[in-house]
Amino acid sequence: MKGSTESAKRLKQAQTKLRRLDILARRYKQAYITQGALLKLSELASTISDMREFYPAIHKMVSELLHAENFYVVFYDNQTDHYTPQYFSDEKDQQLIADVPSSAFSSGLTGYVARSGQPLLCDTEQFEQLICSGAIEPQGSPCAHWLGIPLCRGEQVIGVMAIQSYNAKQLYTESDLALFSSIGGHTITALDRVKSRELLEETVRLRTRELRQINSSLQKEITERINAEKLQAALYRISELTASSRDMNGFYRAVHQVLGELMAADNCYIALLDAERSKLTFPFYLDQYSPPARERPLSRGFTEYVIRCADAKLINTDIADKLVAAGEIRRGMADPLKAARYSTSWLGAPLLIEQQVIGVIALQSYDDRYHYSDNELNILRFVSQHIAVAIQRKLATEQQKQHQEELERKVFESTRELRQTNLFLRLQVEERKKAEQKLFYEANHDALTGLANRQMFLQQLKQQFALSKRQPQQGLALLFIDLDRFKQINDSLGHHVGDAFLVEVSKRLLSTVREHDMVARLGGDEFVVLLTSLPDAEDAEDIAERIIEKIRQPFYLQGQQVHSGASIGIAHFDAEHSKPEAMLRDADAAMYQAKSMGRNRFVIFNDTMREQLLQAMTLEQVMQQALAQQQFTAVYEPVLCGQGRTLLGYEVHSQWQHPLLGTQYDFSQFSADAAMTVQIEQLILQQACRQLAASTDDSGLLSLRLSVAHLQQHELLQQLKQQLSVLPQPQRLCLAFTERELLQAGNSIHNVLHQLKQNGIRLAIHQFAADSAPMGLLLLQLFEFVKLDASFCRQLPRQAHKRQLLQMLQQLAHNYKFRLLADGVDNAELLNLLLDEGCCFMQGKYVTELLSAKVLAETPSVIFQQLA
Template sequence: MKGSTKLNKSQKQAENKLRRLTLLAQRYKQAYITQGALLRLSELASTISDMRDFYPAIHKMVSELLHAENFYVVFYDNESELYSPQYFSDEKDQQIIDQVPSSAFSSGLTGYVVRTGKPLLCDSQQFEQLIAEGHIQSQGSPSTHWLGIPLCRGSKVIGVMAIQSYNEKQLYTESDLDLFCSIGGHTITALDRVKSRELLEDTVRQRTRQLQKINSSLQKEIKERSNAEQLQAALYRISELTASSHDMNSFYHAVHQVLSGLMPAENCYIALLDPDKAKLTFPFYLDQYSPPARERPLSRGFTEYVIRCGDARLINSEKATELVNAGEIRRGMASPNHQARYSTSWLGAPLLIDQKVIGVIALQSYEQSYSYSDTELNILRFVSQHIAVAIQRKLATEQQKRQQEDLERKVFESTRELRQTNLFLRLQVEERKKAEQKLFYEANHDALTGLANRQMFLQQLKQQFALSKRQPQLNMALLFIDLDRFKLINDTLGHHVGDAFLIEVSKRLLSTVREHDLVARLGGDEFVVLLTSLLDDTDAEDIAERIIDRIRQPFLLQGQPVHSGASIGIAQFQNDHSAAEAILRDADAAMYQAKSMGRNRFVIFNDTMRERMLQALTMEQVIQQALEQQQFTAVFEPVLCGQGRDLMGYEVHTQWQHPELGTQYDFSKYAADAGMTPQIEQLMLQQACRHLTVSNNDTGLLTVKLSTAHLQQPELFEKLKQQLAVLEHKHRLCLAFTERELLQADSSAYGPLKQLKQMGIRLALHQFAAETAPMGLLLQQLFEFVKLDATFCRQLPRNEQKRQLLQMLQTLALSYKFRLLADGVDNADLLNLLLAEGCCFMQGKYVAELLSAHELANAPSVVFQQLA
């Protein structure tokens, strides 16, 4: 028994082990089948790109694994809740599937799977139960066994895949359900891949077709544009040939080359009608088989046919035979005495000018392999118009050239006598050029010394300043030179000696500087030296010392030694200089500093001087503010008629009543630097005119001193004339101008002075004999009063030469009808001397003291104040 029991136990263990092995084998087989199905599905997704092939392939794959003669796939739209069959294969309901509505799937097993979202294995009994419970309705032919699974994308059911069997012997099992579920789970992924590939390939095909169409269009457009550009270039070339070709023969050959670039033109000719239109000439004829055509009368050739038609023609062999039979043409007209070879394709276009035919251009081919086309016909028709214009223009040019040559020959023969005159005119032109060069030299150089003048110096200074701005390594410096004792030399030895002195100074300056340095005379005894390309800042100081040493050496003038000196201001170029004039300004300021330190030395401009200049600029701003606030008033200095101790009138001076600085008189330099002198003078003139209007005649003559800017600047002169035009008592107003400013203005001031005199305004020359006592100003007979400089008058008692000059001026005054007025009369001795010399009009401190209080009571409303 124990042995039997052990045997049964071993047998059971073996059976259990066999069952487990069998189960494992079945599971392995099922997994192997499932894995193979999934691989087949992945392979289908990778190889199929058309959905129409995908579903049959799925059906075939499922049929190989399961009983699936009846197989369908239906999609479900969650938003519209509609069903759409994608694939349907059924042995009973195949014919009626197209008429099945969407609702049929909704109420059947398909809809049930969609609603539950779970796989379903349904037999006939379960099918009846679902109907009885109201879950579904019977749709289509009833099956014995139905297997369906949901197709899901994420958590949403998007369709159902199902198989069914109508044979009771072919039923589905749970393992079939598992296999079918595994296939369905990966079907959506495969389906998306196939759809994506299908969409991509369809997009690629559509884009390819579009690109092919675009490429074809572009190729066509490129070809058309290339042809158009080639044709346009040919037209430009034809247009240029009129001017570039030397003669007609080269012109025709060049036209032929242009045509050869557009179409085959081995055989080409140009035929022109004569003026009577009775003959044809062939100025250009190129043919492979025929000699050059000769001039002939019009006949029935191809050329005449185009002339008659007035349009381009393409004639091939058939067309030529047709025209010959119709009597329109006769072949062999090009060379009637020669057995010609007939062309297989002939192309000709008329040459039209103003819609009139002047000739024909033709091309022909003798080869059967090539014939001209309508495209070439249109090109020749278009080009022929431009060729006709070019031929007409070239012929006209050639004719004009022949006429011009005839005319030139006749002119040359008839104007031989004028050659001498022409030579004389050339000499005159040369003389004029020399005169212009001389004028240019005189305009840019000082007439006395031959050095550069102010204009040329400023021009060179600006150029060198701009160069130094671009290349700071090119050091530049400016030397401003003022000669010492020049006025004394001029006054004591005369102007001609002063001129010789300036000439000698200019020579010494030139000997001390380098060749590329510029020496210029600004005027009077002021010279400047522009030093360029300095290697060291001390180079300018060395040159200044050499100049001082040279000028310090005695000058031999009129046989006697004369000593002088030089005060020099040096300004180095700095990057902060805003303009070239700023360097000249700095050098001028440094020169005045050198003079104030004792002369005969040089001073380099520095920041201290710049601060002083800024202070002066501040002063100028104060003056501008004073002008705006009307702080300037007129004061009147009396002018005495000495013999009767009578008051002749007053000279108007400017007084500045500043609220903080008090009364100011000496501000003319700041006003001049600021350019406000004319405005202040206009204000004083207004006040003087106002006094003349409100006062009586006892006031006498009012003298107002003006700068020559009123004469040289048109806008100021016009304003002056407008101001004087409304004045009633013009004869009681006298306008005075200084000797120095009139000499600097040259003759440009004479015209405005004459206009003022014609208006009835009296004129006075002030500060005469302050420097040179130029007699030329007196001989103009413009001035009614000549006021002698105060320094000149004060030197009369101890200077015999100046008394002699006074006597000469008295004689000129009688001859040229002007009155001498002496300034600076500060004592009785000088007054008596002037009276003894015959000068009776005078002003000064002593003159003011002689006037009685009664006479001052009749003065203008502004009380007379003694000037400091």
């Protein structure tokens, strides 16, 4: 009995020990599984860098340890109570997750775990109890068992990770909960590591992409810089070719070689316009399918199209077909007698010199695989400008070389002829010297008295004046002598007695001066004496007194006793004299002072007289006085419409009615020197506007020339607008501006001209073709009238190229809607020539004579009959 008790006791102890070992074994197994799961989780965090791969990997790992076909991870924001699904895999509700709102997780088991912060192992019974207590609301398909754990970062719940089973035979245990909690606790750490690596790799990818873009930009910049340097080197070479090429053919070949380094140039040619701009020549032509082009008249080829457009063009097959259909070009112009092979890509640029097309440089390709690009078009457009300059320089050099050779030939021939005539010329040298001496004497001496004339006197005065400037101690004085009663002697006794009187006076003057002094006759009865190297200023007074005494003595001329006298003005050299003429002016002023004091005396020019002279009226004061007294009045020159022999209108000119000088028509230089041009133009404009306002006729035009200053200065422009604003019919007034001033003003006045035109004022170009005949002014379409310069019109009968320019202007006038007006029509020949050329508006001396006062009075279109 005792043995059986001992046996039962040992059996019980063995069973207890066995149970303990079994529990310990299960714990070790659980710990091993958990440790393996955590190691695998750490490995996932180290190897995965994309969150899209991380959650499926976690799901796979959990599925290997637990029944986790249905697994999901939801993040929770406790600030906003917002739930965000990160991963969701469910055999029943997978298709519904996209439509599940955030509030659904908040009211279900997920929200319950997030709020409580505790793991939850929930079966069907417990699920029903939670629903009944109001802790949760049923969401999604009902499951048999649900296991969820909170995901925490520190003390804060940031999400929930859960698994669930729909099979009642597959239920979770507390050990499953412990294992799942261990995995969840380390999931956040692994998640942060994966996110950090994902962010780092994304940053690396972005930086790498930026570096690639920067590198691409740098490579592009390097390529552009290399191309720019290559282009610059090509331009230098083209510039050097002007001097290095021996002839034009070598020059063109070298230019082609340089161009070939910039783009494909297997087929290249240069076409130049001839002097008449009616034909094309091809000094350089290289083509793989065509022989060198021959000279031909202008037609409708690609080359002519570029000339018309005056701009570079890239023409491929499609564009060429469109241009042919539009009638802009006609293909096959290179050799009309031969079937030509058409290019698939054609590139051409005009050769421009001073905005004038002199030719075209072109490249073409016959290969469908190669087409020129816009980049090559821009390069050729840029290079063509330099090629044009180089061609012009080279042509000028060639022409100069030809002229030099021709000149050398002529010099050789002339030298040979000179050798033959040299002996004869030697025999005539002495006679020629004598003739030259005689001519020099006659050119520098008075023919009547033999004294020095004005020219020689002024030359000697300048020399002595310059010497006195350098050596002021050398005394210099000028005596201005005017004879009394000379006009009375000349008129009463005759010119022969007057001439004899002047000869005798010259002899007496010579007898009173020293050998190195100069006596000269300026003209009429005016004589001057230039005294040099005066020891004392009073010596000039002694000489003046001797002259007065000599002239006072009676003259015996051809049996007649004649008495006269002399009024003398003396001017000494003064450092204040800026030029020698100032001494002559001062001596002249002193002479008039002597005459006003009673004649037969001398007066020395002094500071008082200088002040009086400076206070005398200047040119500006004279003009100011004339303007104040309205001495400037408008005169009207008729403008003829030649075809109908009718009057178009009048051009307004200004005249100066001076009380002493009489009527002056050309005083533009005086007004410019006095800076009075603008004020005079304003006065004439006022008179013209009053005339327009007073006219009862509604037809006819009044043209008035103004300075561009009226458009450039704000105050003058406002005054001009004020004057024009009161015109009842502004369209009858035409304001004209000279070609030169318009070019000098440039684009700065275009807006003002537009304003005047919009206000009804008509505009005109004055003196067109006086200098350069700039076509750019005509293309602005601002001017209704273009008045040709008078000198240009007078050359039309003798110069063919002037007539060609007139024809071109007529064509432009037709195209751009302006009318040409010819000035300087002084004869019937020029009038008829202009009519034959189609220029019907004209003015000039012959037009004024043709339109007599009677004709004007009888013409209905006359607008100012009282002024005709």
